[in-house]
Amino acid sequence: MARNIWHIFQLGLKEMVSLWRDPVLLFLIAYSFTFSIYTPAKSAVMDVVNASIAVVDEDDSQVARAIREAFLPPLFLPAAQIDFKDINRDMDSGKYTFVVNIPPRFQSDLERDAKPTVQIITDATAMSQAGRAPGYIQQIILSTVQPFWSGRSGNANNAPLVQLDTRARFNPNMEQSWFVAVNQLINNISVLAIFLTGAAVLREREHGNIEHLLVMPLHPYELMTAKIWANGLIVILAAVTSLFLVVKGALGVPVAGSVLLFVAGLCVYLFSVTALGIMLATLVRSMPQFGLLAFPVFIVMSLLSGGQTPLESMPIFLQKVMQFVPSTHFVSFSQAVLFRDATLSMVWPDLAKMFAIGCAYMVFTLSRFRKMLAAVQ
Amino acid sequence: MRVAEFLLGKQLPYVAVSLIQFATLVALAVFLFHVPIKGSVATLALGGVIYVLASTGFGLLISVFVSTQTAAIFAAAIITILPAVQFSGMFVPTSSLTGAGWFAAKIFPSTYFQSVSVGTFTKALGLGSLWIDIAVIGLIAIIYFSASVWFLGKQEA
Numbered sequence: 001m002a003r004n005i006w007h008i009f010q011l012g013l014k015e016m017v018s019l020w021r022d023p024v025l026l027f028l029i030a031y032s033f034t035f036s037i038y039t040p041a042k043s044a045v046m047d048v049v050n051a052s053i054a055v056v057d058e059d060d061s062q063v064a065r066a067i068r069e070a071f072l073p074p075l076f077l078p079a080a081q082i083d084f085k086d087i088n089r090d091m092d093s094g095k096y097t098f099v100v101n102i103p104p105r106f107q108s109d110l111e112r113d114a115k116p117t118v119q120i121i122t123d124a125t126a127m128s129q130a131g132r133a134p135g136y137i138q139q140i141i142l143s144t145v146q147p148f149w150s151g152r153s154g155n156a157n158n159a160p161l162v163q164l165d166t167r168a169r170f171n172p173n174m175e176q177s178w179f180v181a182v183n184q185l186i187n188n189i190s191v192l193a194i195f196l197t198g199a200a201v202l203r204e205r206e207h208g209n210i211e212h213l214l215v216m217p218l219h220p221y222e223l224m225t226a227k228i229w230a231n232g233l234i235v236i237l238a239a240v241t242s243l244f245l246v247v248k249g250a251l252g253v254p255v256a257g258s259v260l261l262f263v264a265g266l267c268v269y270l271f272s273v274t275a276l277g278i279m280l281a282t283l284v285r286s287m288p289q290f291g292l293l294a295f296p297v298f299i300v301m302s303l304l305s306g307g308q309t310p311l312e313s314m315p316i317f318l319q320k321v322m323q324f325v326p327s328t329h330f331v332s333f334s335q336a337v338l339f340r341d342a343t344l345s346m347v348w349p350d351l352a353k354m355f356a357i358g359c360a361y362m363v364f365t366l367s368r369f370r371k372m373l374a375a376v377q
Numbered sequence: 378m379r380v381a382e383f384l385l386g387k388q389l390p391y392v393a394v395s396l397i398q399f400a401t402l403v404a405l406a407v408f409l410f411h412v413p414i415k416g417s418v419a420t421l422a423l424g425g426v427i428y429v430l431a432s433t434g435f436g437l438l439i440s441v442f443v444s445t446q447t448a449a450i451f452a453a454a455i456i457t458i459l460p461a462v463q464f465s466g467m468f469v470p471t472s473s474l475t476g477a478g479w480f481a482a483k484i485f486p487s488t489y490f491q492s493v494s495v496g497t498f499t500k501a502l503g504l505g506s507l508w509i510d511i512a513v514i515g516l517i518a519i520i521y522f523s524a525s526v527w528f529l530g531k532q533e534a
Contacts, residue, residue, distance in 0.1 A: 294450075298454070
Protein backbone atom coordinates (compact mmCIF):
# COMPACT_ATOMS: atom_id res chain seq x y z
CA MET A 1 0.00 0.00 0.00
CA ALA A 2 2.76 2.44 0.97
CA ARG A 3 4.58 1.46 -2.20
CA ASN A 4 1.51 2.28 -4.27
CA ILE A 5 1.23 5.72 -2.73
CA TRP A 6 4.93 6.27 -3.33
CA HIS A 7 4.46 5.33 -7.02
CA ILE A 8 1.49 7.65 -7.36
CA PHE A 9 3.45 10.47 -5.74
CA GLN A 10 6.48 9.96 -8.00
CA LEU A 11 4.45 9.69 -11.18
CA GLY A 12 2.63 12.89 -10.23
CA LEU A 13 5.93 14.70 -9.75
CA LYS A 14 7.03 13.48 -13.18
CA GLU A 15 3.81 14.92 -14.58
CA MET A 16 4.49 18.31 -13.00
CA VAL A 17 8.08 18.41 -14.22
CA SER A 18 6.96 17.81 -17.78
CA LEU A 19 4.44 20.64 -17.42
CA TRP A 20 7.07 22.95 -15.97
CA ARG A 21 9.25 22.34 -19.04
CA ASP A 22 6.49 23.53 -21.36
CA PRO A 23 6.50 27.36 -21.30
CA VAL A 24 3.63 27.62 -23.79
CA LEU A 25 1.40 25.52 -21.56
CA LEU A 26 2.32 27.58 -18.51
CA PHE A 27 1.55 30.77 -20.39
CA LEU A 28 -1.83 29.39 -21.45
CA ILE A 29 -2.71 28.49 -17.87
CA ALA A 30 -1.80 31.99 -16.74
CA TYR A 31 -3.81 33.49 -19.61
CA SER A 32 -6.89 31.44 -18.86
CA PHE A 33 -6.97 32.48 -15.21
CA THR A 34 -6.33 36.19 -15.76
CA PHE A 35 -7.28 37.69 -19.12
CA SER A 36 -10.00 35.23 -19.96
CA ILE A 37 -11.77 35.88 -16.65
CA TYR A 38 -11.22 39.63 -16.43
CA THR A 39 -12.12 40.64 -19.98
CA PRO A 40 -15.51 38.89 -20.31
CA ALA A 41 -16.55 40.13 -16.86
CA LYS A 42 -15.58 43.65 -17.80
CA SER A 43 -16.96 43.87 -21.30
CA ALA A 44 -19.14 40.95 -22.34
CA VAL A 45 -21.98 41.30 -19.88
CA MET A 46 -25.36 39.88 -20.87
CA ASP A 47 -27.33 42.90 -19.82
CA VAL A 48 -28.18 46.34 -21.14
CA VAL A 49 -24.69 47.78 -20.72
CA ASN A 50 -23.14 50.12 -23.28
CA ALA A 51 -26.03 49.48 -25.66
CA SER A 52 -25.41 51.27 -28.93
CA ILE A 53 -28.22 53.60 -29.84
CA ALA A 54 -28.89 56.17 -32.55
CA VAL A 55 -31.57 58.83 -32.82
CA VAL A 56 -33.20 59.92 -36.06
CA ASP A 57 -34.32 63.44 -35.30
CA GLU A 58 -36.92 64.52 -37.84
CA ASP A 59 -38.25 67.22 -35.53
CA ASP A 60 -35.04 69.11 -34.70
CA SER A 61 -36.66 70.45 -31.56
CA GLN A 62 -35.65 71.09 -27.97
CA VAL A 63 -37.44 67.96 -26.74
CA ALA A 64 -35.80 65.79 -29.42
CA ARG A 65 -32.38 66.97 -28.34
CA ALA A 66 -33.31 66.37 -24.70
CA ILE A 67 -34.27 62.77 -25.56
CA ARG A 68 -31.02 62.21 -27.38
CA GLU A 69 -29.02 63.47 -24.41
CA ALA A 70 -31.03 61.40 -21.94
CA PHE A 71 -29.41 58.09 -22.98
CA LEU A 72 -26.57 57.79 -20.52
CA PRO A 73 -23.88 55.32 -19.54
CA PRO A 74 -23.64 52.70 -18.15
CA LEU A 75 -26.87 51.55 -19.82
CA PHE A 76 -26.30 53.27 -23.16
CA LEU A 77 -23.41 54.56 -25.18
CA PRO A 78 -23.80 58.24 -26.13
CA ALA A 79 -26.59 58.34 -28.72
CA ALA A 80 -25.47 59.01 -32.26
CA GLN A 81 -27.54 61.08 -34.65
CA ILE A 82 -28.22 59.48 -38.03
CA ASP A 83 -30.35 60.22 -41.10
CA PHE A 84 -33.61 58.44 -41.77
CA LYS A 85 -32.21 56.87 -44.96
CA ASP A 86 -29.33 55.25 -43.06
CA ILE A 87 -31.51 53.31 -40.60
CA ASN A 88 -31.64 50.10 -42.63
CA ARG A 89 -27.98 50.17 -43.55
CA ASP A 90 -26.85 50.65 -39.94
CA MET A 91 -29.26 48.07 -38.57
CA ASP A 92 -28.11 45.55 -41.20
CA SER A 93 -24.47 46.00 -40.31
CA GLY A 94 -25.20 45.88 -36.58
CA LYS A 95 -23.66 49.31 -36.02
CA TYR A 96 -26.54 50.29 -33.75
CA THR A 97 -28.66 47.90 -31.75
CA PHE A 98 -31.43 50.46 -31.20
CA VAL A 99 -32.70 53.33 -33.30
CA VAL A 100 -35.18 55.87 -31.96
CA ASN A 101 -37.12 57.72 -34.62
CA ILE A 102 -38.61 61.04 -33.51
CA PRO A 103 -41.21 62.18 -36.10
CA PRO A 104 -41.64 65.72 -37.49
CA ARG A 105 -43.75 68.12 -35.40
CA PHE A 106 -43.11 65.93 -32.36
CA GLN A 107 -42.75 68.79 -29.88
CA SER A 108 -45.76 70.72 -31.10
CA ASP A 109 -47.88 67.56 -31.10
CA LEU A 110 -46.72 66.89 -27.58
CA GLU A 111 -47.53 70.40 -26.42
CA ARG A 112 -51.09 70.23 -27.72
CA ASP A 113 -51.54 66.74 -26.25
CA ALA A 114 -51.94 65.02 -29.64
CA LYS A 115 -50.17 61.85 -28.44
CA PRO A 116 -47.32 61.69 -30.99
CA THR A 117 -45.69 58.34 -31.67
CA VAL A 118 -41.97 57.59 -31.34
CA GLN A 119 -40.68 54.56 -33.18
CA ILE A 120 -38.11 52.37 -31.44
CA ILE A 121 -36.35 49.95 -33.82
CA THR A 122 -34.64 47.04 -32.11
CA ASP A 123 -32.10 44.60 -33.53
CA ALA A 124 -33.65 41.45 -32.10
CA THR A 125 -30.59 39.39 -33.00
CA ALA A 126 -28.79 41.11 -30.10
CA MET A 127 -30.16 38.53 -27.68
CA SER A 128 -28.91 39.93 -24.40
CA GLN A 129 -30.29 43.45 -24.91
CA ALA A 130 -33.22 43.29 -27.31
CA GLY A 131 -35.69 42.11 -24.66
CA ARG A 132 -35.09 44.58 -21.90
CA ALA A 133 -33.73 47.74 -23.47
CA PRO A 134 -36.95 48.90 -25.23
CA GLY A 135 -38.57 49.08 -21.78
CA TYR A 136 -35.72 51.24 -20.50
CA ILE A 137 -35.87 53.41 -23.63
CA GLN A 138 -39.59 53.92 -23.11
CA GLN A 139 -39.09 54.97 -19.48
CA ILE A 140 -36.30 57.37 -20.43
CA ILE A 141 -38.35 58.98 -23.20
CA LEU A 142 -41.49 59.28 -21.06
CA SER A 143 -39.68 60.97 -18.20
CA THR A 144 -37.80 63.26 -20.60
CA VAL A 145 -40.92 64.50 -22.39
CA GLN A 146 -42.89 65.02 -19.16
CA PRO A 147 -41.91 68.72 -18.71
CA PHE A 148 -42.86 69.50 -22.33
CA TRP A 149 -46.29 68.02 -22.05
CA SER A 150 -49.32 70.22 -21.54
CA GLY A 151 -51.94 67.56 -20.96
CA ARG A 152 -53.36 67.13 -17.51
CA SER A 153 -55.69 64.28 -18.23
CA GLY A 154 -55.17 60.79 -17.03
CA ASN A 155 -52.08 61.17 -14.90
CA ALA A 156 -53.84 60.45 -11.63
CA ASN A 157 -55.48 57.38 -13.13
CA ASN A 158 -52.09 56.00 -14.16
CA ALA A 159 -51.03 55.55 -10.55
CA PRO A 160 -50.21 51.88 -9.99
CA LEU A 161 -52.72 49.82 -8.01
CA VAL A 162 -50.02 47.91 -6.16
CA GLN A 163 -46.82 49.36 -4.80
CA LEU A 164 -43.79 47.16 -5.46
CA ASP A 165 -40.81 47.19 -3.15
CA THR A 166 -38.00 45.10 -4.66
CA ARG A 167 -35.02 44.02 -2.62
CA ALA A 168 -32.18 42.28 -4.46
CA ARG A 169 -30.40 40.01 -2.05
CA PHE A 170 -26.79 38.76 -2.41
CA ASN A 171 -26.11 41.15 -5.31
CA PRO A 172 -27.78 44.48 -4.48
CA ASN A 173 -26.98 46.25 -7.74
CA MET A 174 -27.69 43.10 -9.78
CA GLU A 175 -24.26 43.24 -11.35
CA GLN A 176 -23.95 40.57 -14.00
CA SER A 177 -20.18 40.79 -14.05
CA TRP A 178 -20.10 38.92 -10.72
CA PHE A 179 -21.71 35.90 -12.32
CA VAL A 180 -19.69 36.21 -15.51
CA ALA A 181 -16.45 36.24 -13.50
CA VAL A 182 -17.35 33.16 -11.46
CA ASN A 183 -18.76 31.40 -14.52
CA GLN A 184 -15.58 32.06 -16.47
CA LEU A 185 -13.55 30.78 -13.54
CA ILE A 186 -15.57 27.55 -13.57
CA ASN A 187 -15.31 27.26 -17.36
CA ASN A 188 -11.56 27.60 -17.27
CA ILE A 189 -11.26 25.10 -14.46
CA SER A 190 -13.24 22.63 -16.57
CA VAL A 191 -11.26 23.27 -19.76
CA LEU A 192 -7.97 22.96 -17.97
CA ALA A 193 -8.92 19.81 -16.11
CA ILE A 194 -10.40 18.04 -19.13
CA PHE A 195 -7.71 19.00 -21.61
CA LEU A 196 -4.69 18.67 -19.31
CA THR A 197 -5.53 15.23 -18.01
CA GLY A 198 -6.98 13.93 -21.26
CA ALA A 199 -4.00 15.14 -23.23
CA ALA A 200 -1.63 13.80 -20.57
CA VAL A 201 -3.03 10.30 -21.02
CA LEU A 202 -2.78 10.54 -24.79
CA ARG A 203 0.72 11.97 -24.61
CA GLU A 204 1.93 8.88 -22.77
CA ARG A 205 0.24 6.73 -25.31
CA GLU A 206 1.48 8.54 -28.42
CA HIS A 207 5.05 8.77 -27.18
CA GLY A 208 5.04 5.10 -26.44
CA ASN A 209 5.73 5.80 -22.76
CA ILE A 210 2.93 3.50 -21.81
CA GLU A 211 4.98 0.57 -23.07
CA HIS A 212 7.85 1.76 -20.87
CA LEU A 213 5.58 2.12 -17.92
CA LEU A 214 4.18 -1.34 -18.46
CA VAL A 215 7.59 -2.90 -18.09
CA MET A 216 7.79 -1.25 -14.71
CA PRO A 217 5.80 -2.67 -11.82
CA LEU A 218 2.95 -0.17 -12.08
CA HIS A 219 -0.81 -0.54 -11.98
CA PRO A 220 -3.11 1.39 -14.31
CA TYR A 221 -4.87 3.03 -11.39
CA GLU A 222 -1.54 4.34 -10.10
CA LEU A 223 -0.93 6.05 -13.41
CA MET A 224 -4.43 7.46 -13.46
CA THR A 225 -4.43 8.68 -9.87
CA ALA A 226 -1.05 10.31 -10.38
CA LYS A 227 -2.31 12.27 -13.36
CA ILE A 228 -5.40 13.36 -11.45
CA TRP A 229 -3.56 14.64 -8.38
CA ALA A 230 -0.79 16.38 -10.29
CA ASN A 231 -2.99 18.19 -12.78
CA GLY A 232 -5.63 18.79 -10.12
CA LEU A 233 -3.14 20.49 -7.82
CA ILE A 234 -2.01 22.79 -10.61
CA VAL A 235 -5.60 23.75 -11.41
CA ILE A 236 -6.41 24.36 -7.72
CA LEU A 237 -3.38 26.62 -7.28
CA ALA A 238 -4.20 28.57 -10.43
CA ALA A 239 -7.90 28.85 -9.60
CA VAL A 240 -7.43 30.00 -6.01
CA THR A 241 -4.81 32.55 -7.04
CA SER A 242 -7.20 33.80 -9.68
CA LEU A 243 -10.09 33.96 -7.20
CA PHE A 244 -8.11 36.28 -4.96
CA LEU A 245 -6.16 38.35 -7.49
CA VAL A 246 -8.57 38.62 -10.40
CA VAL A 247 -12.11 37.96 -9.16
CA LYS A 248 -11.77 39.60 -5.72
CA GLY A 249 -8.92 41.95 -6.49
CA ALA A 250 -9.10 43.32 -10.01
CA LEU A 251 -12.85 42.87 -10.54
CA GLY A 252 -13.86 43.70 -6.97
CA VAL A 253 -16.40 40.89 -6.65
CA PRO A 254 -17.10 40.48 -2.94
CA VAL A 255 -16.67 36.84 -1.98
CA ALA A 256 -19.29 36.35 0.71
CA GLY A 257 -18.62 32.77 1.70
CA SER A 258 -15.81 30.59 2.93
CA VAL A 259 -12.90 30.20 0.53
CA LEU A 260 -11.89 27.03 2.35
CA LEU A 261 -15.25 25.42 1.63
CA PHE A 262 -14.96 26.54 -1.99
CA VAL A 263 -11.54 24.89 -2.28
CA ALA A 264 -12.92 21.71 -0.74
CA GLY A 265 -15.70 21.69 -3.34
CA LEU A 266 -13.18 22.48 -6.06
CA CYS A 267 -11.21 19.36 -5.09
CA VAL A 268 -14.31 17.19 -5.41
CA TYR A 269 -15.19 18.82 -8.74
CA LEU A 270 -11.68 18.33 -10.06
CA PHE A 271 -11.84 14.67 -9.14
CA SER A 272 -14.94 14.22 -11.26
CA VAL A 273 -13.97 16.45 -14.18
CA THR A 274 -10.43 15.08 -14.53
CA ALA A 275 -11.99 11.62 -14.47
CA LEU A 276 -14.20 12.85 -17.33
CA GLY A 277 -11.11 14.07 -19.21
CA ILE A 278 -9.39 10.71 -18.85
CA MET A 279 -12.55 8.89 -19.81
CA LEU A 280 -12.79 10.93 -23.03
CA ALA A 281 -9.12 10.22 -23.72
CA THR A 282 -9.66 6.48 -23.45
CA LEU A 283 -12.49 6.68 -25.99
CA VAL A 284 -10.26 8.05 -28.77
CA ARG A 285 -7.12 6.96 -30.54
CA SER A 286 -5.26 10.21 -31.22
CA MET A 287 -4.91 13.82 -30.13
CA PRO A 288 -6.90 15.26 -33.08
CA GLN A 289 -9.75 12.88 -32.23
CA PHE A 290 -9.54 13.95 -28.62
CA GLY A 291 -9.83 17.60 -29.68
CA LEU A 292 -12.86 16.87 -31.82
CA LEU A 293 -14.54 14.99 -28.96
CA ALA A 294 -13.56 17.18 -26.01
CA PHE A 295 -14.55 20.50 -27.62
CA PRO A 296 -18.26 19.78 -28.05
CA VAL A 297 -18.38 18.09 -24.63
CA PHE A 298 -16.89 21.16 -23.00
CA ILE A 299 -19.04 23.68 -24.93
CA VAL A 300 -22.23 21.83 -24.02
CA MET A 301 -21.09 21.64 -20.39
CA SER A 302 -20.38 25.32 -20.24
CA LEU A 303 -23.59 26.42 -21.93
CA LEU A 304 -25.99 24.11 -20.10
CA SER A 305 -24.74 23.76 -16.54
CA GLY A 306 -26.60 26.77 -15.25
CA GLY A 307 -23.84 29.39 -15.34
CA GLN A 308 -25.00 31.09 -18.53
CA THR A 309 -28.74 30.63 -18.07
CA PRO A 310 -30.56 29.24 -15.04
CA LEU A 311 -31.09 25.49 -15.12
CA GLU A 312 -34.72 26.01 -14.11
CA SER A 313 -35.49 27.66 -17.46
CA MET A 314 -34.37 24.64 -19.47
CA PRO A 315 -36.66 21.81 -20.59
CA ILE A 316 -37.28 19.24 -17.84
CA PHE A 317 -35.63 16.48 -19.87
CA LEU A 318 -32.46 18.53 -20.28
CA GLN A 319 -32.45 19.42 -16.58
CA LYS A 320 -32.48 15.70 -15.78
CA VAL A 321 -29.69 14.92 -18.26
CA MET A 322 -27.56 17.74 -16.87
CA GLN A 323 -27.78 16.17 -13.40
CA PHE A 324 -25.26 13.62 -14.69
CA VAL A 325 -22.74 16.31 -15.60
CA PRO A 326 -20.53 17.40 -12.71
CA SER A 327 -20.30 21.06 -13.71
CA THR A 328 -24.03 21.53 -13.08
CA HIS A 329 -23.51 20.74 -9.42
CA PHE A 330 -20.32 22.75 -9.22
CA VAL A 331 -22.01 25.87 -10.65
CA SER A 332 -24.78 25.63 -8.08
CA PHE A 333 -22.27 24.89 -5.32
CA SER A 334 -20.02 27.81 -6.26
CA GLN A 335 -22.82 30.33 -6.51
CA ALA A 336 -24.20 29.20 -3.16
CA VAL A 337 -20.85 29.37 -1.39
CA LEU A 338 -19.29 32.41 -3.04
CA PHE A 339 -22.36 34.66 -3.23
CA ARG A 340 -24.77 33.42 -0.57
CA ASP A 341 -22.32 32.27 2.11
CA ALA A 342 -23.84 28.80 2.18
CA THR A 343 -22.50 26.35 4.76
CA LEU A 344 -21.47 22.74 4.29
CA SER A 345 -24.81 21.56 5.67
CA MET A 346 -26.56 23.33 2.74
CA VAL A 347 -24.28 22.31 -0.11
CA TRP A 348 -23.32 18.74 0.77
CA PRO A 349 -25.83 17.22 -1.70
CA ASP A 350 -23.99 18.96 -4.56
CA LEU A 351 -20.68 17.63 -3.27
CA ALA A 352 -22.06 14.12 -2.89
CA LYS A 353 -23.45 14.13 -6.43
CA MET A 354 -20.18 15.40 -7.94
CA PHE A 355 -18.30 12.69 -6.08
CA ALA A 356 -20.71 9.99 -7.20
CA ILE A 357 -20.46 11.10 -10.84
CA GLY A 358 -16.67 11.12 -10.60
CA CYS A 359 -16.69 7.57 -9.21
CA ALA A 360 -18.92 6.42 -12.05
CA TYR A 361 -16.52 7.90 -14.64
CA MET A 362 -13.59 6.28 -12.83
CA VAL A 363 -15.10 2.82 -12.85
CA PHE A 364 -15.91 3.09 -16.54
CA THR A 365 -12.48 4.53 -17.33
CA LEU A 366 -10.55 1.87 -15.43
CA SER A 367 -12.20 -0.85 -17.47
CA ARG A 368 -11.42 1.07 -20.69
CA PHE A 369 -7.89 1.78 -19.48
CA ARG A 370 -7.16 -1.90 -18.99
CA LYS A 371 -8.41 -2.65 -22.47
CA MET A 372 -6.36 0.20 -23.89
CA LEU A 373 -3.21 -1.07 -22.20
CA ALA A 374 -3.99 -4.59 -23.25
CA ALA A 375 -4.26 -3.37 -26.84
CA VAL A 376 -0.85 -1.74 -26.58
CA GLN A 377 0.61 -5.03 -25.37
CA MET B 378 8.46 19.97 -50.80
CA ARG B 379 7.68 23.58 -50.13
CA VAL B 380 6.44 24.76 -46.73
CA ALA B 381 3.20 26.14 -48.14
CA GLU B 382 2.38 22.83 -49.83
CA PHE B 383 3.10 20.93 -46.65
CA LEU B 384 0.85 23.20 -44.57
CA LEU B 385 -1.94 23.15 -47.15
CA GLY B 386 -1.81 19.37 -47.17
CA LYS B 387 -2.22 19.37 -43.38
CA GLN B 388 -5.03 21.90 -43.53
CA LEU B 389 -7.22 20.53 -46.31
CA PRO B 390 -8.50 17.35 -44.59
CA TYR B 391 -9.68 19.46 -41.67
CA VAL B 392 -11.27 21.96 -44.03
CA ALA B 393 -13.27 19.02 -45.35
CA VAL B 394 -14.23 17.88 -41.83
CA SER B 395 -15.26 21.40 -40.87
CA LEU B 396 -17.32 21.84 -44.03
CA ILE B 397 -19.26 18.68 -43.24
CA GLN B 398 -19.86 20.09 -39.75
CA PHE B 399 -20.93 23.41 -41.21
CA ALA B 400 -23.42 21.74 -43.57
CA THR B 401 -24.75 19.57 -40.72
CA LEU B 402 -25.24 22.56 -38.43
CA VAL B 403 -27.04 24.58 -41.09
CA ALA B 404 -29.28 21.59 -41.81
CA LEU B 405 -30.00 21.18 -38.07
CA ALA B 406 -30.88 24.86 -37.74
CA VAL B 407 -33.21 24.74 -40.72
CA PHE B 408 -34.87 21.35 -40.29
CA LEU B 409 -34.74 20.63 -36.55
CA PHE B 410 -35.07 24.14 -35.12
CA HIS B 411 -37.06 25.54 -38.06
CA VAL B 412 -34.89 28.64 -38.41
CA PRO B 413 -35.54 29.85 -41.96
CA ILE B 414 -32.71 31.22 -44.08
CA LYS B 415 -34.35 34.45 -45.16
CA GLY B 416 -31.36 35.81 -47.05
CA SER B 417 -28.95 34.41 -49.57
CA VAL B 418 -28.01 30.74 -49.08
CA ALA B 419 -25.11 31.16 -51.51
CA THR B 420 -23.67 33.99 -49.42
CA LEU B 421 -23.96 31.88 -46.27
CA ALA B 422 -22.19 28.99 -48.02
CA LEU B 423 -19.45 31.26 -49.38
CA GLY B 424 -18.96 32.79 -45.94
CA GLY B 425 -18.88 29.31 -44.39
CA VAL B 426 -16.17 28.03 -46.74
CA ILE B 427 -13.96 31.07 -46.20
CA TYR B 428 -14.57 31.01 -42.45
CA VAL B 429 -13.54 27.35 -42.29
CA LEU B 430 -10.33 28.26 -44.16
CA ALA B 431 -9.66 31.00 -41.62
CA SER B 432 -10.38 28.93 -38.53
CA THR B 433 -8.37 25.90 -39.66
CA GLY B 434 -5.63 28.40 -40.59
CA PHE B 435 -5.64 29.61 -37.00
CA GLY B 436 -5.14 26.03 -35.88
CA LEU B 437 -2.12 25.78 -38.16
CA LEU B 438 -0.71 29.02 -36.84
CA ILE B 439 -0.98 27.79 -33.24
CA SER B 440 0.66 24.48 -34.07
CA VAL B 441 3.60 26.26 -35.69
CA PHE B 442 4.33 27.99 -32.37
CA VAL B 443 3.93 25.20 -29.86
CA SER B 444 6.11 22.15 -29.47
CA THR B 445 3.64 19.55 -28.23
CA GLN B 446 0.22 18.40 -29.33
CA THR B 447 -1.04 18.89 -25.79
CA ALA B 448 -0.12 22.54 -25.89
CA ALA B 449 -1.62 22.93 -29.39
CA ILE B 450 -4.96 21.46 -28.48
CA PHE B 451 -5.07 23.35 -25.21
CA ALA B 452 -4.09 26.64 -26.87
CA ALA B 453 -6.76 26.19 -29.51
CA ALA B 454 -9.38 25.58 -26.82
CA ILE B 455 -8.35 28.42 -24.55
CA ILE B 456 -7.67 31.05 -27.18
CA THR B 457 -10.58 30.49 -29.57
CA ILE B 458 -13.51 29.78 -27.24
CA LEU B 459 -13.41 33.22 -25.66
CA PRO B 460 -13.63 35.34 -28.82
CA ALA B 461 -16.01 32.85 -30.48
CA VAL B 462 -18.51 32.64 -27.61
CA GLN B 463 -18.14 35.87 -25.66
CA PHE B 464 -16.95 38.48 -28.13
CA SER B 465 -18.35 37.42 -31.50
CA GLY B 466 -21.72 39.07 -30.99
CA MET B 467 -23.49 35.79 -30.26
CA PHE B 468 -24.64 36.93 -26.80
CA VAL B 469 -23.52 40.54 -26.57
CA PRO B 470 -23.69 42.84 -29.61
CA THR B 471 -20.16 43.78 -30.68
CA SER B 472 -21.16 47.45 -30.72
CA SER B 473 -21.44 47.25 -26.91
CA LEU B 474 -18.00 45.74 -26.31
CA THR B 475 -15.23 47.84 -24.84
CA GLY B 476 -11.50 47.57 -24.26
CA ALA B 477 -9.78 44.24 -24.80
CA GLY B 478 -13.09 42.53 -25.61
CA TRP B 479 -13.68 44.99 -28.43
CA PHE B 480 -10.16 44.45 -29.73
CA ALA B 481 -10.49 40.66 -29.61
CA ALA B 482 -13.78 40.95 -31.51
CA LYS B 483 -12.08 42.96 -34.26
CA ILE B 484 -9.14 40.60 -34.88
CA PHE B 485 -10.86 37.19 -34.74
CA PRO B 486 -12.82 35.93 -37.75
CA SER B 487 -15.74 34.61 -35.63
CA THR B 488 -17.15 38.14 -35.25
CA TYR B 489 -17.40 38.62 -39.01
CA PHE B 490 -18.85 35.18 -39.57
CA GLN B 491 -21.40 35.84 -36.85
CA SER B 492 -22.61 38.82 -38.85
CA VAL B 493 -22.68 36.70 -42.04
CA SER B 494 -24.75 33.95 -40.40
CA VAL B 495 -27.13 36.32 -38.58
CA GLY B 496 -27.33 38.44 -41.73
CA THR B 497 -28.23 35.57 -44.05
CA PHE B 498 -30.44 33.66 -41.59
CA THR B 499 -32.53 36.40 -40.01
CA LYS B 500 -31.76 39.79 -41.56
CA ALA B 501 -32.52 38.62 -45.13
CA LEU B 502 -29.24 39.99 -46.46
CA GLY B 503 -27.11 38.92 -49.39
CA LEU B 504 -23.64 39.46 -50.74
CA GLY B 505 -24.38 43.15 -51.36
CA SER B 506 -24.42 43.92 -47.61
CA LEU B 507 -22.11 41.19 -46.35
CA TRP B 508 -19.23 41.23 -48.84
CA ILE B 509 -17.11 43.35 -46.50
CA ASP B 510 -17.44 40.81 -43.69
CA ILE B 511 -16.59 37.93 -46.04
CA ALA B 512 -13.64 39.88 -47.45
CA VAL B 513 -12.32 40.51 -43.93
CA ILE B 514 -12.60 36.78 -43.08
CA GLY B 515 -10.71 36.02 -46.30
CA LEU B 516 -8.04 38.57 -45.41
CA ILE B 517 -7.65 37.05 -41.94
CA ALA B 518 -7.39 33.57 -43.50
CA ILE B 519 -4.59 34.77 -45.78
CA ILE B 520 -2.80 36.45 -42.87
CA TYR B 521 -2.99 33.28 -40.72
CA PHE B 522 -1.73 31.10 -43.55
CA SER B 523 1.11 33.39 -44.62
CA ALA B 524 2.18 33.82 -41.02
CA SER B 525 2.26 30.04 -40.55
CA VAL B 526 4.33 29.61 -43.73
CA TRP B 527 6.70 32.38 -42.67
CA PHE B 528 7.23 31.17 -39.10
CA LEU B 529 7.60 27.53 -40.12
CA GLY B 530 10.07 28.51 -42.86
CA LYS B 531 12.10 30.44 -40.31
CA GLN B 532 12.19 27.46 -37.97
CA GLU B 533 13.46 25.14 -40.68
CA ALA B 534 16.14 27.51 -41.90
